[in-house]
Amino acid sequence: MYDVTVIGAGVVGGLVARELSRYKLKICILEAENDVAMGATKANSAIVHAGFDAKEGSLKALLNVRGCEMMEELCNELGVRYSNNGSMVVAFNDEERETLQMLLQRGIANNVPDLRIVEKEELHKMEPKLSEDVICALLAPSAGIVCPYGLAISAVGNAMDNGAELRCNFKVNAIEKTENGYTVSSESGSVTTKYVINCAGMNSDIVAQMVGDNSFNIHARRGEYILLDRESDKLVNHTIFRTPSKMGKGILITPTVHENLLLGPTSFDISDKEDKDTTAAGFAAIIKSTNESTKFIPFHTTITSFCGLRSVGSTGDFIINSPVKGFINAAGIESPGLTSSPAIAEYIAEMLREDGLEMIPDPAFNPTRKSYDAFRNASEEEKNRIIKENPAYGKIVCRCEGVTEGEIIEAIHRNPQPRDLDGVKRRTRAQMGRCQGGFCGPYVVELLSKELGIPYESVTKFGRKSVINFEKTKGGQSE
Amino acid sequence: MKDLVIIGGGPAGMSAAIAAYESGLRDILILERDEHLGGILQQCIHNGFGLHKFGEELTGPEYAWKYEKKIIDLGIEYKLNTMVLSVSENKVVTATNSTDGIFQIKAKAIILAMGCRERSKGALNIAGSRPAGIFSAGTAQKYVNMKGYLPGKNIVILGSGDIGLIMARRMTLEGAKVHAVCELMPYSGGLARNIEQCLNDFGIPLKLSHTIIQIHGKDRVEGVTIAEVDGNRKPIPGTEEYIACDTILFSVGLIPENELSQSANVSLSRITNGAVVDQDRQTSVEGVFACGNVLHVHDLVDYVSDEAEIAGKAAVEYINKNTDAELQIVLKTDGKIRYTVPQVITKKKDVAVYFRVSNIYKNVVIKVTDGDKLILSKKKIKVAPGEMESVALKKEMLENVKELCFSLEEV
Numbered sequence: 010m011y012d013v014t015v016i017g018a019g020v021v022g023g024l025v026a027r028e029l030s031r032y033k034l035k036i037c038i039l040e041a042e043n044d045v046a047m048g049a050t051k052a053n054s055a056i057v058h059a060g061f062d063a064k065e066g067s068l069k070a071l072l073n074v075r076g077c078e079m080m081e082e083l084c085n086e087l088g089v090r091y092s093n094n095g096s097m098v099v100a101f102n103d104e105e106r107e108t109l110q111m112l113l114q115r116g117i118a119n120n121v122p123d124l125r126i127v128e129k130e131e132l133h134k135m136e137p138k139l140s141e142d143v144i145c146a147l148l149a150p151s152a153g154i155v156c157p158y159g160l161a162i163s164a165v166g167n168a169m170d171n172g173a174e175l176r177c178n179f180k181v182n183a184i185e186k187t188e189n190g191y192t193v194s195s196e197s198g199s200v201t202t203k204y205v206i207n208c209a210g211m212n213s214d215i216v217a218q219m220v221g222d223n224s225f226n227i228h229a230r231r232g233e234y235i236l237l238d239r240e241s242d243k244l245v246n247h248t249i250f251r252t253p254s255k256m257g258k259g260i261l262i263t264p265t266v267h268e269n270l271l272l273g274p275t276s277f278d279i280s281d282k283e284d285k286d287t288t289a290a291g292f293a294a295i296i297k298s299t300n301e302s303t304k305f306i307p308f309h310t311t312i313t314s315f316c317g318l319r320s321v322g323s324t325g326d327f328i329i330n331s332p333v334k335g336f337i338n339a340a341g342i343e344s345p346g347l348t349s350s351p352a353i354a355e356y357i358a359e360m361l362r363e364d365g366l367e368m369i370p371d372p373a374f375n376p377t378r379k380s381y382d383a384f385r386n387a388s389e390e391e392k393n394r395i396i397k398e399n400p401a402y403g404k405i406v407c408r409c410e411g412v413t414e415g416e417i418i419e420a421i422h423r424n425p426q427p428r429d430l431d432g433v434k435r436r437t438r439a440q441m442g443r444c445q446g447g448f449c450g451p452y453v454v455e456l457l458s459k460e461l462g463i464p465y466e467s468v469t470k471f472g473r474k475s476v477i478n479f480e481k482t483k484g485g486q487s488e
Numbered sequence: 489m490k491d492l493v494i495i496g497g498g499p500a501g502m503s504a505a506i507a508a509y510e511s512g513l514r515d516i517l518i519l520e521r522d523e524h525l526g527g528i529l530q531q532c533i534h535n536g537f538g539l540h541k542f543g544e545e546l547t548g549p550e551y552a553w554k555y556e557k558k559i560i561d562l563g564i565e566y567k568l569n570t571m572v573l574s575v576s577e578n579k580v581v582t583a584t585n586s587t588d589g590i591f592q593i594k595a596k597a598i599i600l601a602m603g604c605r606e607r608s609k610g611a612l613n614i615a616g617s618r619p620a621g622i623f624s625a626g627t628a629q630k631y632v633n634m635k636g637y638l639p640g641k642n643i644v645i646l647g648s649g650d651i652g653l654i655m656a657r658r659m660t661l662e663g664a665k666v667h668a669v670c671e672l673m674p675y676s677g678g679l680a681r682n683i684e685q686c687l688n689d690f691g692i693p694l695k696l697s698h699t700i701i702q703i704h705g706k707d708r709v710e711g712v713t714i715a716e717v718d719g720n721r722k723p724i725p726g727t728e729e730y731i732a733c734d735t736i737l738f739s740v741g742l743i744p745e746n747e748l749s750q751s752a753n754v755s756l757s758r759i760t761n762g763a764v765v766d767q768d769r770q771t772s773v774e775g776v777f778a779c780g781n782v783l784h785v786h787d788l789v790d791y792v793s794d795e796a797e798i799a800g801k802a803a804v805e806y807i808n809k810n811t812d813a814e815l816q817i818v819l820k821t822d823g824k825i826r827y828t829v830p831q832v833i834t835k836k837k838d839v840a841v842y843f844r845v846s847n848i849y850k851n852v853v854i855k856v857t858d859g860d861k862l863i864l865s866k867k868k869i870k871v872a873p874g875e876m877e878s879v880a881l882k883k884e885m886l887e888n889v890k891e892l893c894f895s896l897e898e899v
Contacts, residue, residue, distance in 0.1 A: 485636020
């Protein structure tokens with residue numbers, strides 16, 4: 010019997026499990042997909058928000074500011090890329106300037122540090138490629154950017170290194186009350202547990218309904234993005250937001266922690282919770298908006314486009330509560346969910362403590378974890394020492410992102426183990442660059458097949474039925 | 489310290505190395521990132537290579553072997569599985585492999601011969617989902633020809649570049665069904681012979697002025713919606729057609745891989761995406777040469793070999809310090825001719841100028857002029873973007889010339 014079972018291995022579930030792994034608790038993480046970080050966590054703006062958007066007094070406001078405060082140290086511990094690049098909300102006219110004033114006041118009320126409005130002259134010195142039509146901006150120096158899937162992967166990995174268990178392809182279909190807890194079931198089996206934490210993202214309303222909580226529902230809001238290649242001459246240093254409207258924070262322009270340029274998201278409510286289609290209208294909206302904000306967007310360096318789904322809750326705020334004894338919801342975690350995730354984890358740990366869960370610090374808990382970037386970041390001398398020890402680190406597999414065979418093999422064997430092509434991509438960046446796996450894809454398939462001991466043709470892109478190859482060719486069969 | 493470091497051991501790199509050797513140079517090193525010499529030729533198991541160079545039809549590996557054998561016989565040094573990480577303007581090459589670790593080599597001259605990569609689906613902003621079953625044509629070729637696996641059974645191909653055409657035939661021979669090859673432009677960018685031999689001979693429809701507007705399928709590709717496009721390459725409403733398929737291959741252009749050239753501060757052309765070079769294939773950085781598909785994308789490997797020989801010989805001349813510029817003629821184009829290689833002529837010698845046109849033109853005269861003065865003209869029945877053209881300039885023609893304009897007139 011587990012003490013705590015976390016449903017959903019996104020950034021929220023991952024950090025909750027990691028926070029609880031500080032204590033002498035038996036923890037289980039259940040994930041419906043083939044890998045962790047497969048929902049909103051893998052496709053969002055990757056922004057650490059300062060915290061001036063959410064309404065004073067809301068959970069969003071409280072947890073955003075606290076999460077932003079925690080993020081840098083957390084990323085250092087977990088070896089996740091983070092950069093405190095600061096953000097700007099740009100205004101094009103006096104009406105938008107008034108909105109900035111309102112955001113400034115709200116930010117101050119939310120305890121956001123160092124917020125100020127920057128006027129045109131100073132602004133254009135800071136960001137010379139912004140459009141001349143921008144008249145001022147709200148500068149938030151505490152904002153940053155982070156690798157969202159990296160954070161979730163490393164959080165789950167760290168929790169596992171500290172004893173937590175992960176079960177993938179475990180799509181919860183029933184939760185039954187038992188004498189001292191719950192039985193959580195899927196088609197592939199069941200677990201028994203004292204506590205359940207519902208971090209099921211888009212499906213968190215369905216999971217809540219399994220214990221009779223019908224108090225909220227979740228709908229999907231589509232967000233499309235365009236990702237551009239690394240450029241020697243960066244377009245912007247800060248994250249550039251448009252002045253927000255009713256539909257959200259609008260389409261932003263931001264560098265990523267991997268030095269790409271990310272444009273998006275669109276914002277469109279849809280009924281299908283699995284519909285991650287990009288649309289021609291979405292691309293047009295991104296191109297129009299970003300061209301207004303800056304002088305020149307190098308669209309010819311586009312590497313890919315994608316769509317993420319925000320889990321929008323029906324209450325307007327994060328839904329973090331305990332509808333029945335031993336069951337806690339962390340639902341409706343839309344923006345600023347990524348930023349808030351470390352604070353949500355802390356908040357839930359506190360709820361469990363207050364509920365009477367015995368939480369004895371585990372003296373063996375290790376909060377730190379080797380970064381997936383460790384080899385990349387090593388000195389040349391250190392790299393040569395590693396290559397001598399293990400020649401696989403001298404062989405580059407992904408030429409666009411400079412990823413070695415040694416790094417890929419190491420990633421395949423670390424917690425949480427990737428089992429598909431996209432899993433290797435998110436951990437190592439192999440296939441993430443400008444050729445999108447055109448060159449290294451077949452070799453990564455080979456490494457997965459060899460290291461996991463599975464047939465070449467059974468390797469998938471992202472689990473489910475996403476096979477890459479159907480069968481051996483006629484010639485391949487005779488070999 | 490090396491006299492000559494050649495980056496890339498494909499057809500360009502090997503040919504350049506042999507030419508340099510035959511010009512008397514011995515201190516040559518080829519750095520190849522793959523586990524064999526030959527580059528992309530190794531996965532091109534179809535025939536049609538070597539007609540111009542050897543007067544016979546060879547497969548890719550056979551063509552590569554002619555050069556590889558010579559490299560071995562001549563004892564030219566090469567390192568496999570070796571990735572060059574950067575090249576500096578003062579010609580220091582930093583590379584890595586499993587046996588040497590990360591190492592630096594200072595070279596007297598460098599030849600860039602890194603080839604090109606395929607433009608990926610991601611660059612196109614196609615609406616829809618991102619399931620498994622989307623490959624660039626060359627990646628599918630690698631799965632089928634090198635790994636022995638079949639990545640698709642019911643296929644739609646976007647783009648009629650040569651690799652796409654070759655793969656239409658290859659997948660058909662492996663038992664797959666190719667439902668259509670869609671081409672955004674009103675003409676194919678591939679060789680006429682490939683359209684005949686790879687599509688027409690197998691009854692595969694080529695849909696010109698068509699594109700994919702939506703990809704369907706959550707886990708694996710389930711289908712595509714295609715549509716006809718207008719003169720501005722925008723989909724025409726009402727022409728949408730759904731085709732069920734499990735695989736989409738993209739053959740939508742090749743991009744010279746010039747990330748290393750950029751690290752060496754080599755000036756690049758916005759049209760070719762390769763270096764700006766003189767008749768010797770010397771780039772804007774003295775002693776750094778470029779040839780093959782890293783310079784501009786060729787349709788035939790035979791021409792890659794020819795070009796690499798020029799670079800190989802010239803690199804030796806540079807090392808022997810016979811490189812003083814005698815003149816400075818800039819080559820310009822009129823737009824109907826998209827680009828020329830070389831873009832500059834600095835020596836009084838016979839120069840073959842290669843170029844591509846921007847559209848299909850029939851009954852044309854290609855003119856080379858210096859102001860009002862006609863230097864050379866050449867008639868052609870038909871020119872197409874998919875087929876590289878050339879004119880031969882004699883050294884006498886270069887007397888007192890400042891600028892050469894390449895233009896095309898329809899008769």
